Each structure stands twice: as C-alpha cells, then as structure tokens.
Amino acid sequence: MPLARISIKKGRSADYRKAIGDGIYDALRETFNVPENDRFILLHQHDDDEFDCDPGYMGIRRSENLVVIQIAVSNTRGIEQKKALYAAIVQRLAASPGIRPEDVFINLVEVQKENWSFGLGLAQYA
Amino acid sequence: MPLARISIKKGRSADYRKAIGDGIYDALRETFNVPENDRFILLHQHDDDEFDCDPGYMGIRRSENLVVIQIAVSNTRGIEQKKALYAAIVQRLAASPGIRPEDVFINLVEVQKENWSFGLGLAQYA
C-alpha cells in the first residue's frame, strides 16, 4: 500500500535507478510488514535547477546523489517502526546502488486505511 | 479543492490524457460535492523504468495502462463517500478513455480545510 515517490537528479543509469526502488521496497517489507508485491514506486528525474535541496542542513553533507523519497503509507506504524524504516532504507541503498547515508532524505505522509484503492474501484483495506 | 496528481506511462494521446482528468473531475463533482470548476489536476508522464508498479498485487491484473492517482482533499468525507469516489472514477475512466478497472490505483491524502490557498494569499476555506 505504500506509494513511494522518488526524486533524483538526471543522469543515473537504469540499474542505479532500479536499485533505489528495490531498496525501498525491501526496507518496507522488512520494517513495515508490507505484503509481497505491494510495490508502487514512481520516479521523477530532475534537472539540476529543479532539485533545490540544501547541501548541509543539520550538518549532513549531501552530494549530487541526494535521493528525496516521499512515501504515502497507512497510519498504523509507531515511532520505532518509522526509525527502523529509515535505517533500513539507508542501509539498503548504501549496499546497492551505493548511496551515502547522508544522501537519503525521507518523508512519510500518513493516511487512513480507507484512503487506498488498488484497482477495480474498491477500498480494499477499508 | 482537490489537487490531483496523475502518473501514467508516456505515449498516450492528448485526448486520452484529457479524458483521465475529465473523469476524475466528474467523479469528484458527483461523489465529493466538489464545486463546479474546482479543478486542479497535474499530470506526470513516466518512462517505463520510472513507473515501477506491481502488475499483480492483490490478484489485480494491471497492464501498461495503469493510472496512479493521488488526490489531496479536505478531511471531510467518510468511508462511504470515499468508496463512492473510487467506484465513480473507475466507471468514468472505463467509459472514457477506456481504461480497465484493474488499471486504476487511487490514494487520498487528507488535509485540514485551512490547508488550502486558491490564490491571493488567502485561506479561502478557513
């Protein structure tokens, strides 16, 4: 049920981009108990000047490889699960495609379970 | 007041794309009592590998024509209205441009009424 929207700068390879989606999906599976194949990931590739993100906020040194991840999820997880998700995404993306932990920005947008339709016009989780 | 963000794969015609917006608008009018001309719809067209959505989750057979619709709305509707919206969108998009019910994914993001400004720097619904 998560719907993930990823923003990166243009110029990364198809393998690199796919690995980002794989890592997010695996991390959601591991920490948020997301069912198998519940994978809905959209990627937006930006020109440099469309990607206006600070390189040093909070003392974190971000590079050209910053990945901004916004994930809509149901509001059923607590703080510890969210922390586990952030750590798992960073760990996965470091392993492949090799993204520095400083370069992973995550924002969760929580919604009610009834706010999803996976097809057929039904509210499958309501 | 809804702000709809649609994601599809590249390659559909202008008429096809317009019909998606028309169907969403008409369904919002019909089921969410959205005022006439309250239409704010953004479309994102993705390359194949930017559109990473499972073709079978929950046993629903999705095709290349999957439409992912994320709509920000005020938090004033109950479950029955949401179900009616999902059904209405699917029905409209099946009629035109002819999208299979399996190929319509919807996510609602609810916000407070004061979270909108339609112009002029005012909070028109607050």
Add this chain to the structure above:
Amino acid sequence: MPLARISIKKGRSADYRKAIGDGIYDALRETFNVPENDRFILLHQHDDDEFDCDPGYMGIRRSENLVVIQIAVSNTRGIEQKKALYAAIVQRLAASPGIRPEDVFINLVEVQKENWSFGLGLAQYA
C-alpha cells in the same frame, strides 16, 4: 523540514524558477520559523496539457503563470501561521519573479514530526 513540490508550465527562465524557490523558502523562514538552510524544493515543469488547472475557480483569474505549490510540513502550526505563510509566499513571489497574487495556489500536507529523516537514516525530529 518542509518539502515543497512546485508545478509550473514549461518555458520559464532559470532565474524565474529560482526566484520561486527563494520566495517559498524565505516565506517559510519568516512565518513558519523554519531553520536556516532547511530548504528542500522540487520543481516539476509541465506541458500545457499536463497542467489542467481552472482559470477562474472562486472568481480568481489565473493565467498561464499559475504556480501550484504543495508543501509537506510538520503539524505544529495553527491557522494564523498558515494564513501568514500564504500571504508571505504571495508577497514574495509578487516581488520576484513578479507573479500575480491570483497565480499562486498552495496546499499544505501536514505530517508528524517523526515522519522526517534528513539523512543518515535517523528521525532527527522524533
């Protein structure tokens, strides 16, 4: 911590586009007490038919220069602060790059403070 997503039509200059980000950032600093350098802004440029926004809803005359701004923020501000933000964004964008107040559409999406990770896999605000 705000994550701003801006949508405009294609064809504006780089300076024009940068000024929109500057104005939003400055307005957030001024009215939402956002820390210095807490700037994360993504821009999406749309073809005409990807940008399907009503030119007259609520009696506001919108032009080709409409800017649609969706900002994810923590849920710590009241109505007065939100009104101040809307007014400040409109004022800033009117000053530079010279956008009419009618052409600024804003939607806030509120999330919990624990819903952010600014890097390193940590929930810095939790």
